[in-house]
Amino acid sequence: MASIHNAAAQRGLRSGTDVARVRKWQRGVRPSDESQIYIAEALGWPADIVRADDWPNWLPLTANGVVPLGPHSSVPALREALRTAMERRTFLTITGTALSALAADWAGSSPDVLAQTQDGKPASEDLVTFLETSTQHLAALPTEQRQHTPALLDAHLATVTELLEHSRCTPALRLRLHTLAASLSQTVAWHRFDLGRHTDASQHWIAGLHNAHAAGDHDLGAGLLGDLAYQAAWRGDHTTSAHILQHALTRAENPAARCLLQLRLARTLSARHDRGERTAVLRALDAAEQHLHDAGTERPAWCAWVSAAVMRPVNLSQPGSVSTPHCCLAA
8 A cells, every 4th residue: 555655646646545445446346547557556567557447457467477377377378468469568578587487387287177167158169160260271371461360360369268268168178279279379479479579479378388288288388388488599588498498398299399399499509609508409409300200290280390401500610500490490
């Protein structure tokens, strides 16, 4: 309360906030527009985050932007990504420490029994099938058509989130919804990345990770961590990138997936400009080559294109010179 009073005082005003009023807010009573601004500033957020008519939905769910992994975390992570997409919270940055911790939690935990919604209408299998099919079609459109797809993909993701949160469905159908939420989040994240909206992209990759974890899909989860690692490397944080990739490799199973992750690891280790990484870079490249040799035709969609063409010579006399093309590092 003292922080709220201070926020008001900085404007030369007084706030009548007391314990009784805070309890009313916690029970759903909407604070005044001015009080919501004071609340935001008391919590260390700028006033322009406030959408007074959408209390309390504009409040961030976490202090560091990362929803902790848990048995009921998949929908909150999706909600966090959808809120971030409103472009009101791009001031929030997700630290490398928080991302590394999330990757470590993923590597050390097992999927829980899928949470079931007891209330609500049954989910339609026909609707889920339509969402799956149309999502695949939208994701496969050529790059020049992507200017037309973001709103459609966002609407699909919002619909899947609503189904997961409010609909009753069989365990098999819920599993399909979590898998669809993960793949949709991954596609949306890459679109945001290409637009330079990095916080938004991170939140969607994180939401995808939560849903891949709920579905028990280790390869898809590893791929989403690989995307977060790619983003960290792109932003020059190669230490975080390496940590994330090392955790992703602990559970990735498909040889094509492991090949791509090892290539990304070689690239980020080389880019740290540490000649002491030479052995680790060579080890990662050798592993990638072996995994590529072992890869069959059954591959996750996010690394289905991996082939011998992605293997390039490396000149280790030049730190950071792993010449893996951009396409093999991105999804």
